[in-house]
Amino acid sequence: MGLNGWTWIVVAATFALYVAVALWSKARSIAEYYVADRGVHPVVNGLATGADWMSAASFLSMAGLVAVTGRDGAAYFMGWTGGYVLLAVLLAPYLRKYGKYTVPQFVGERYYSDSARLLALALALLISFTYVVGQVRGVGIVFARFLDLPIDAGVLWAAGAVLVFTVLGGMKGITHVQVAQYLVLITAFLIPAIAASLRLTGNPVPALGLGDTLTAAGAAELHSTPGVHLLEALDQASRDLGFPAYTAGWRSRLDVLLVAAALMFGTAGLPHILVRFFTVPKIRDARATAAWALVFIAVLYTAAPAVAAFARAGLVSTLHDRPYAERPGWFERWERTGLAAWQDRNGDGRMQLAAAPERNEVQVDPDVLVLAHAEMAGLAPWLVGLVAAGALAAGLSTAAGLLLVIAAGISHDLVRTTFAPRMDDRTELWWARSSAAVVAIAAALLALRPPGRVAEVVAFAFGLAASTFFPAIVAGIFWRRATREGAVAGMLAGFALTFGYVAWFGWFDPSRARVASWWLGISPEGIGAVGLLLNVAVLAAVSLATPAPPAPVQALVASLRYPREPRLG
Numbered sequence: 060m061g062l063n064g065w066t067w068i069v070v071a072a073t074f075a076l077y078v079a080v081a082l083w084s085k086a087r088s089i090a091e092y093y094v095a096d097r098g099v100h101p102v103v104n105g106l107a108t109g110a111d112w113m114s115a116a117s118f119l120s121m122a123g124l125v126a127v128t129g130r131d132g133a134a135y136f137m138g139w140t141g142g143y144v145l146l147a148v149l150l151a152p153y154l155r156k157y158g159k160y161t162v163p164q165f166v167g168e169r170y171y172s173d174s175a176r177l178l179a180l181a182l183a184l185l186i187s188f189t190y191v192v193g194q195v196r197g198v199g200i201v202f203a204r205f206l207d208l209p210i211d212a213g214v215l216w217a218a219g220a221v222l223v224f225t226v227l228g229g230m231k232g233i234t235h236v237q238v239a240q241y242l243v244l245i246t247a248f249l250i251p252a253i254a255a256s257l258r259l260t261g262n263p264v265p266a267l268g269l270g271d272t273l274t275a276a277g278a279a280e281l282h283s284t285p286g287v288h289l290l291e292a293l294d295q296a297s298r299d300l301g302f303p304a305y306t307a308g309w310r311s312r313l314d315v316l317l318v319a320a321a322l323m324f325g326t327a328g329l330p331h332i333l334v335r336f337f338t339v340p341k342i343r344d345a346r347a348t349a350a351w352a353l354v355f356i357a358v359l360y361t362a363a364p365a366v367a368a369f370a371r372a373g374l375v376s377t378l379h380d381r382p383y384a385e386r387p388g389w390f391e392r393w394e395r396t397g398l399a400a401w402q403d404r405n406g407d408g409r410m411q412l413a414a415a416p417e418r419n420e421v422q423v424d425p426d427v428l429v430l431a432h433a434e435m436a437g438l439a440p441w442l443v444g445l446v447a448a449g450a451l452a453a454g455l456s457t458a459a460g461l462l463l464v465i466a467a468g469i470s471h472d473l474v475r476t477t478f479a480p481r482m483d484d485r486t487e488l489w490w491a492r493s494s495a496a497v498v499a500i501a502a503a504l505l506a507l508r509p510p511g512r513v514a515e516v517v518a519f520a521f522g523l524a525a526s527t528f529f530p531a532i533v534a535g536i537f538w539r540r541a542t543r544e545g546a547v548a549g550m551l552a553g554f555a556l557t558f559g560y561v562a563w564f565g566w567f568d569p570s571r572a573r574v575a576s577w578w579l580g581i582s583p584e585g586i587g588a589v590g591l592l593l594n595v596a597v598l599a600a601v602s603l604a605t606p607a608p609p610a611p612v613q614a615l616v617a618s619l620r621y622p623r624e625p626r627l628g
Contacts, residue, residue: 062440066205069444070451073243077455078223080236101344105351107234110241112139112332112352113359114190114457115197118244118450120514123425125367126374129297130308132367134318134584135514138521140353140360141319142326147349150327151336153536153619155345162333162528163472169535170543171612173477178547179528180472182554186329186523187461187468188498193516194458195221195499196506200426200513201450203396210397211507218503220451221458222496237460240452245358247449250442251433252362255369258436260289265365280376293368296375301414305371310582317585318518324529324591325521370428373435378421379412386410389434390423398424426513465498466491510561515584519561522587526553530594534602536620539613545602553594560586 117139125132157165163183167176195217202220203213249265256268259277273292278285283292294304303309326332336345377387383401393399400422401410413419423431433446470490475482482490509516527550534541561583564576581589607613 062434062443063205063207065440066444066447069441070205070448073239073448073452076239077236077452080239101339101347102351103238104234104339104344104348105355106241107237108332108348108352109355110237110244110452110456111460112143112356112457113241113244113453114517115194115200115450115454116514116517117359117363118248118453119197119200119429120193120426120512120517122363122367122370123428124512124514125364126370126428127425128308128310129303129305129371131310131315133364134315135322135518136360136364138319138322139326140356142323143349143353143356145323145327146332146336147346147353149533150333150536151345151349152342154333154532155336155339156342156619162532163468165535166531166546169612169615170531170541170546171609172543172547175543175547176472177477178550179531180468182523182527182550184465184468186520186527187465188502189523190329190517190520191221191458191461191465191498191502192505192509193513193520194454194461195502196509196516197426197513198451198454198458199503199506200396200398200424201430201447201454203398204393204427204430205444205447207392207395213396214503214506217454217506218499221455221462222499237456240456241355243445244449244452244456245355247446247452248359248366248429249362251436251438251446252366252369254438255373255432255436256365259369259372265362265369269365269368277372281372282376289368289372293371296372300375300379300412301418305368311580314577314580314582314585317581317588321522321525321585321587321591322518323525325523325525325587327529327532329521329524329528366429366432370432370435373432374423374428375412377435378410378423381410383408383410387435389431392434393423393427393431396427398427424512462495462498466495469494511583518584519587522557522561522584522590523554525587526557526590526594529591530598534598536616538602539616540602540607541598542602542605542608544605545598545600548601549594549598552597553590556593557587557590 121132121135121139124135154162154165163176163179166179167173170176195214198217198220199210199214201213202208202216203210206213206216208216252265253263256262256265259273259280260268260271261274262268262271269289272286272288273281273283275285277283277289278287278292281292281296283295290306294306297303297305308315336348339345339348378390381387383403386401390399390401394401402420402422404418404420405411411418411420430446430450433443438446470487474490475487479486510519530549530553531541531546534546560578564583577583578586608616
């Protein structure tokens with residue numbers, strides 16, 4: 060049986076598992092649909108949060124970007140992991156103690172304003188939608204490769220698959236499905252990493268293999284010498300092709316720092332992550348959920364830098380200076396999707412990799428490298444199919460959680476709370492599921508022509524979350540003097556700067572999206588950190604210039620930091 064046949068079998072088996080779990084745990088009430096009736100054990104919730112967190116950006120795009128950019132990609136590892144520390148310390152227990160379904164509800168009641176709630180709702184929908192676009196694109200890449208479809212057709216298949224899992228289960232169903240998806244994706248990520256680490260360095264632990272020396276087989280692949288460290292060989296191979304050293308990077312340290320900060324603070328402001336802490340029975344369980352999630356996330360994130368290095372080695376060894384007629388099978392298969400291409404610039408019929416655009420003849424989308432890495436490693440067809448199943452699990456789990464947040468925002472925070480307070484639960488569930496369907500279609504349309512790679516699009520969502528929600532939530536918990544005027548003004552200022560910068564370089568003038576034209580060398584992925592600082596400054600200044608919040612609101616803020624549950628109206 061060929062590669063595609065095994066892929067169909069493995070993917071179909073995992074999908075059957077997800078559908079069975081979703082049907083078994085289908086939500087039958089509003090509380091089950093939105094927060095799983097607050098009955099999820101912290102370990103189970105940690106597994107589900109890990110799957111929710113390790114999206115197509117983490118599984119597919121992050122290691123691919125690092126393979127291409129080298130040191131610069133370290134910002135993704137640092138930012139996306141460090142953000143969970145902020146969650147565990149600053150937000151998780153307090154938001155669980157607050158006891159509401161959604162972040163806009165917290166903003167609306169803490170800042171005693173329907174306008175603040177509606178603004179928070181609009182921002183939550185936009186952030187979640189941006190994130191969904193990245194997930195649909197990532198799942199579409201997998202479908203395109205293993206169904207032999209153009210990327211556009213793969214994206215449409217992805218939107219349909221995402222919608223099925225969201226409509227079936229609600230938060231209760233999604234939580235249990237995500238546990239199964241975590242087990243699939245982590246297995247699929249580690250097996251090729253272990254195989255490549257053994258082949259290149261002889262070390263079975265990928266994270267340790269990254270700093271180990273090359274075996275004879277590894278040295279032959281990289282045209283190096285046995286005993287040389289893997290990273291040294293990659294540095295030399297990069298310099299030979301005219302690129303900066305793999306461990307050097309080309310972005311400024313300031314930009315790398317700002318990208319890491321935007322991702323870190325954005326983690327603590329993402330609505331679909333925050334809502335997971337509403338699903339546990341007790342306040343202390345929220346902190347335990349964050350701790351368990353960090354453990355499960357670390358399993359993938361400690362291996363991802365090694366996977367990036369192994370993919371970089373495979374890219375150079377299988378493509379550079381090879382006759383196009385003898386191109387490897389993985390490259391030929393990705394050519395059919397439109398995500399890999401060769402242009403014979405010098406007429407010699409050989410594939411040349413080079414830093415100079417006028418000399419480089421090979422184009423490979425970084426988002427495909429993790430999937431292609433399994434084929435580069437020479438794994439059995441069923442294992443390559445497992446990697447595809449893992450990528451689908453990563454994208455579907457996160458997209459389903461995001462669509463649920465969007466559906467809850469529209470049906471609960473907008474329709475029921477604002478326009479139809481007497482709506483019954485059955486009608487609200489209909490609104491939630493209908494909203495998810497509309498958003499999935501819209502996300503698919505935008506994912507056809509996204510403003511960047513999967514990880515870059517997701518980073519834009521994190522930047523928006525950092526520059527809007529994070530200051531408002533932290534001030535809402537820890538500063539009694541924060542006022543509704545300050546929160547609204549701060550969120551608007553942070554959003555205007557971040558969204559305007561990202562939109563300019565992502566859509567309106569992508570030809571200028573290079574370091575020379577960035578403001579102070581700050582990339583669109585890092586501008587969210589600057590927007591956060593602007594938000595904090597505006598929030599503080601306006602709050603101090605406006606009347607203090609009412610006494611009951613200040614009492615509520617104080618009560619959030621004490622052991623007893625606050626009495627909410």
